[in-house]
Amino acid sequence: MKTDKANQTIVFVSNDIDNFRHHRKHLVDVAVEMDKNVIVMAGGNGTPPANCYHKKIEINRFRLHWSDFNIIFSIIKSILYYRPEILHLINLKPYLYGGVAAQVAKLLGWRGNLVVSVPGLGRLYDTQNLTAAKKMRLRVVELVLRACLRDATICFETSSDRDFWIERRLTVIDRTELTNGTGIDLEQFHPPEKRHSDRRLKVLYAGRLLKAKGLDVFLAAAKTCGMENVDMIVAGQTEADPDGVSENTLREHPEVLFLGRVDDMPRLLGQADVVVLPSRYNEGVPRILIEAAACGCVTVATDFPGSRALIKEGVTGFFLQRSTKESQANEIVSIIEKLSKNPTMIKVIGNNAIEHIRKEGFASDAVKSAFHRIYSQ
Incomplete structure (x- = not known):
C-alpha cells in the first residue's frame, strides 16, 4: 500500500x-x-x-x-x-x-x-x-x-x-x-459454442441459500414438477443466516441436484437452460440474472424493479407474480413445461437476452x- x-x-x-x-x-x-x-x-x-x-x-x-x-x-x-x-x-x-x-x-x-x-x-x-x-x-x-x-x-x-x-x-x-x-465481464460470461444435446432441460437456482431469495419456492417447484426430462439444480453456499436453508434440508429433496459452492459460474451457466430467482424482496439488479442472460439462459424471476431491467415478458424471460409460495412454484412448473416442449423458444429467448445485455450497458x-x-x- x-x-x-x-x-x-x-x-x-x-x-x-x-x-x-x-x-x-x-x-x-x-x-x-x-x-x-x-x-x-x-x-x-x-x-x-x-x-x-x-x-x-x-x-x-x-x-x-x-x-x-x-x-x-x-x-x-x-x-x-x-x-x-x-x-x-x-x-x-x-x-x-x-x-x-x-x-x-x-x-x-x-x-x-x-x-x-x-x-x-x-x-x-x-x-x-x-x-x-x-x-x-x-x-x-x-x-x-x-x-x-x-x-x-x-x-x-x-x-x-x-x-x-x-x-x-x-x-x-x-x-x-x-x-x-x-x-459483468462479457469476455467471461458469454453463450457457449454448443449447449448440451441430451434433450434434458436444466433449470438452475444459483445464489445465497435463503428462503427470502425464493429457494423454498424452487424446492416446492422441484417437488411438484415430476418431469423425467428436467434437471432441477441448486448451487450456492450455506451461511449463518436465520433465513437460511441448510445442506441437510437440501439433501431431503432427492429431486434436486445440490452442487454447493460453485466458483466457475460461466461454465455452470453455459450448461443451464433456465435460471430462476423467485425472490420475495426488492433487490437491485441481481447479478445472477445479468450473468445468466449474458450466457443465453432463459431468466425467470419475481416481478420487481431490478428484474424488470432485464426481463421483457416472453421476449428475454418470464416474470413470476408476488404471491404465495405454492402459486409461484406452480408458475415455475408451468413455465418449465412450456419450455421443455419448445427448444426453439429457449434458443430465441436466450438470444434476445444476450442482445439486451450487450446493448443496455450491463x-x-x-x-x-x-x-x-x-x-x-
Missing part, C-alpha cells in the same frame, strides 16, 4: 469480503486505475481482491445490537488514520454506521467525500412481514440515514429504488446516480466508467 498518498485513498466498507470481491471488484479496479490506495473494511474470512488492503471488522448483518458501536468506532478510527479522499459504503449496516462515523469524523476535521451504493431495498422493506417492532426499527434507521447521508452521493441500481428513497426523504435527486447493477466497462466519473467529481 502506498503510504505516502494518504489523501488519495478510497476506503470501502462492506458486509462481507467474499461478497465484495464477487460483486464489487470493479470498484477496486477503478480506484487502482485512478492511482488510489484501496482499503476494504469488511467482515468474513475470504480472500480480498488484488491491489487492496483488507481491514477486517465484525458485522452481524441480521440484528441490531449495542456491540455494533464497535463498528462505528472502527470506521471513525480508520477515517482519521487514513484520511481517505472517498469513503464508499455498501450494504445497509455499513451505510447506517458508516454514515454516523463519517459525521463524527467531519466534526474532528475530516474533509473527504461520502459515496453510498444501495444494492436494493432488501429485507428491511419486506412489507409482508412488517411487524410493529420492525416498523419502529425502520423509523429509527430512516431517521439516522436522513441525518448522516445528507451530503453523500447515493448510487442506485434502479430508478424505482432511487424514487423510493426520495419519497421517504432519505436523499434528493441532485445527490443520486444510477448504474446498471454491478456489471458490461463491467460501462459500470466502471460511471464510477470513474463519480469518484472524479
